[in-house]
Amino acid sequence: MKHVQREALQRFTDRGFDDVTVEEIADAAEVSAMSVYRWFGTKEALVIWDEFDPPILASVTERLTQGHPPLAAVRGALVALLDEVYDRERDLALARTQLIHREPALLAAATANGRALRDALTPVFAAHGQMTATRARVAATIATALLETAVDAWQREDGQRPLAELITESFAAIKGLS
Template identity: 35%
Template sequence: MNAPLPPTPPTGLRARKKAQTRRTIQDQALKLFLSQGYENTTVEEIAAAAGVSHMTFFRHFPTKEAVVETDDYDPMIVQLIQERPPDEDPLTALRRALAQGLEAVYATDREALLVRTRLVLRTPALRARVWENQYATEQLFAQALSVRQPGADPLRTRVLAAATLAALTTALTVWVESDGTEDLPTLVDQALQALHG
């Protein structure tokens, strides 16, 4: 397996500063959500904790929900899917791309991923948006598979992308239920292998 690829770092001083501000806002938001609850935390409190203005918050995140939902994982996974060998079957390509991407995320953002996933699963306002977010990710994964294998049956491609996301979501749910004591990469691999059975 190739070395994991972290999300591509932004180039240029302005882009790096923007990415750092965004990361600071997310970090401070997660701390506040943990200490006082998602519903009890305001955008103003998040902005103040991050040392930015209310308007700066909204330049980076259109809503409070977006602070939890937004990450750079999908583009990284799409790139990894597209880079899989063209002769690899789609499910194997998805499984290996996700394993490689998850290895990078787990090594650098494990705690933030656990907190964010727990918030999504336990907060009704966030849980209600899961389908919309998964639909967007499903489309990205299906497009990446189509790039690898032009002319593949579009319905089959979408079903494979949707099934993969369902397996991934189940693994994340089990991981949160274990309070992060289980190894997420192992859970994801087991869930995705179940699709081959």
């Protein structure tokens, strides 16, 4: 799936999201268009898809089990994952993120993806944090907003600072706000 995404990102970056068809991407990746749709579902998902959410949720769950507060668990999980993944795939991730922020359809899909992460975090927080459903949803909403803030800063700064540093900075910025 990664090679299909790379082909898609290259074409979207060169020619624009609206000017590239799934069929062209499939041809370039030497797979069928049907396979692309089966793997990704939509053209937007070719850009939005990543493998990060399952390991983030697993790491958050582990950290909550160890007694970390919800936001600290998310921050720790993100920083640990990003130190590993973004060192290996920084350029691809930055190109992907910048494309998402340039294209309204992709930004809408990314926003929906962020909501899905929030919705996945909420029951994890509720189950491990001995908190009400409302408090768990608020914590999950804050966590995903802080992630979104860091990712937006990272792409605006053209990746000059490590994303893990921006995540740490975003999570620290809420201290004393309430």
